[in-house]
Amino acid sequence: MSSSLRLGLLIASMIAFSFVLFFVMNKKLNIKYSIVWLLWAISTLVMAIFPETFYQFSHLVGIEIPVNAVFLIMIGLLYGLTFYVYIMISKHNQEIIRLTYEVARLKKELEETKKK
Amino acid sequence: MLKMKVLVIIPAYNEQDSIVSLIREVKEYGYDYLVINDCSTDRTDDLLNQNRITHLSLPINLGIAGVTQVGFMYACDHDYDCVICIDGDGQHLPRYMIDLLKEVENGNDYVVGSRFVNEKKPLNMRMLGSRLLCFLIRLKTGHKVSDPTSGMRALGKKVIQEFSRSMNFYAEPDALCHLIHKGYKVKEVQVEMKERETGVSYFHNPLKSVYFMLSVSLSIIFIQ
Numbered sequence: 001m002s003s004s005l006r007l008g009l010l011i012a013s014m015i016a017f018s019f020v021l022f023f024v025m026n027k028k029l030n031i032k033y034s035i036v037w038l039l040w041a042i043s044t045l046v047m048a049i050f051p052e053t054f055y056q057f058s059h060l061v062g063i064e065i066p067v068n069a070v071f072l073i074m075i076g077l078l079y080g081l082t083f084y085v086y087i088m089i090s091k092h093n094q095e096i097i098r099l100t101y102e103v104a105r106l107k108k109e110l111e112e113t114k115k116k
Numbered sequence: 117m118l119k120m121k122v123l124v125i126i127p128a129y130n131e132q133d134s135i136v137s138l139i140r141e142v143k144e145y146g147y148d149y150l151v152i153n154d155c156s157t158d159r160t161d162d163l164l165n166q167n168r169i170t171h172l173s174l175p176i177n178l179g180i181a182g183v184t185q186v187g188f189m190y191a192c193d194h195d196y197d198c199v200i201c202i203d204g205d206g207q208h209l210p211r212y213m214i215d216l217l218k219e220v221e222n223g224n225d226y227v228v229g230s231r232f233v234n235e236k237k238p239l240n241m242r243m244l245g246s247r248l249l250c251f252l253i254r255l256k257t258g259h260k261v262s263d264p265t266s267g268m269r270a271l272g273k274k275v276i277q278e279f280s281r282s283m284n285f286y287a288e289p290d291a292l293c294h295l296i297h298k299g300y301k302v303k304e305v306q307v308e309m310k311e312r313e314t315g316v317s318y319f320h321n322p323l324k325s326v327y328f329m330l331s332v333s334l335s336i337i338f339i340q
Contacts, residue, residue: 094283097178101186104152104172105193 005067009048016041036081120197122217124149125187127180128204132159139169141210142202150190151204154183181287188271188280200270208268212307216270225275225300228261228292229268229307237262245329249289252336257296262304264289275300284339289332294340 020037023029047054047070058069124147128135135151142149151171153161155178164171174186184201191199198220202208212229219227237243249264265288271279275295284294296302 090283096176097182097185098189100174100176100178100182101172101189104174104186105190107175108172 005070006048006051009044009070013041013044013048016044040077120217120221121195122147122198122200123187123191123194123196124200124202124210124213125184125191126151126202126204127154127183127187128152128156128160129154129177129180129183130156130158130160131204131206132156132163134206135160135204136163136167136169138202138204138206138210139167142213145210145213147200147213148196150187152183152187154178154180185280188276191276192280196276197273198270199276201267203267207310209308209310212268212305213270215305215307216268219303219305220270220272223301224303225272226292226295226302227270228263228266228288228302228304229270229309230261230263230266230304231307231309232262233304233306235306245325248329249332249336252333253289253293253296256293256336256340259296259302261292261296261302264292266307266309268307268309287328287332290335290340293336297340 016037020029020034020041024031024034051066054069055066058064058066061069061072063069063072124142126135126138126142126149128151131138139149139151149170151164151169153164153171153173155174155176161173163169164173172186172190174183178186187201188199198217200213200216202210202213208229216227216229237246246263246265250261253259253261253264267288269288279291292302
């Protein structure tokens with residue numbers, strides 16, 4: 001891995017870290033969900049500081065240029081994260097339907113008791 | 117046999133022109149009914165209130181699948197034995213409710229009001245889609261159905277419970293396929309439907325119809 005790529009990863013990791021912290025501090029991101037992004041930033045940092053482990057890994061899976069291994073891992077992680085988000089959306093979708101139903105039902109019952 | 121507790125569910129989204137006369141007709145049969153107003157932007161809600169029509173007003177727009185599911189949740193909570201779904205735009209004629217109900221009383225779990233049990237299917241784009249879905253369902257389950265997209269249906273208690281809990285029924289065709297596949301007793305009954313009189317159909321937009329066909333087909337082939 002070239003030193004400029006390592007530098008790039010280092011900077012990206014720093015930016016990601018401060019970005020996540022900024023959003024958590026400003027109460028725009030739930031701490032529960034910030035953890036995975038902090039881990040993300042840390043792993044980028046580890047990659048930048050200790051690229052040797054990385055060389056071994058790319059050699060192991062038969063990728064000639066280590067930077068391609070970086071892409072591979074990143075894409076894999078992103079897939080995982082996106083899929084997780086889709087699962088959460090499905091769950092929330094179902095919860096919204098349930099809540100909408102409860103709200104509508106309570107509204108109906110309230111109006112009925114008012115009439116009596 | 118004890119008399120069944122029947123609920124007629126009528127999803128309504130911007131149906132100000134048809135809803136009142138439809139409900140008047142439904143009321144004549146004496147079943148409980150529930151209009152579910154899916155956050156309409158026209159006068160539907162006012163009309164429902166003025167005419168003292170039993171209804172749920174949803175605070176947000178859920179779309180047809182969500183609305184029907186809300187209806188099933190209501191039916192579950194109030195312990196109904198049978199639910200009949202009728203569209204709010206007036207294209208399903210309430211007089212056929214009795215035929216559907218009779219088949220549920222005969223022990224069927226899911227009864228679909230089909231336009232083509234005895235009638236021949238016309239040849240047009242919509243029916244081409246319908247044929248394709250019939251073919252897919254036949255391929256998957258081995259059962260012959262004639263009108264998979266029909267939204268007029270009657271459901272027995274087991275099916276109501278299953279549908280109120282599950283997040284995975286997308287539209288009528290894959291719900292139908294799912295039930296046949298799981299071994300529920302499904303039956304089709306000949307009904308007539310009116311052409312839509314007011315409002316705009318969801319399938320007015322060709323892109324949406326293609327998307328609908330695609331998702332329903334994939335769902336039938338891989339999931340249900």
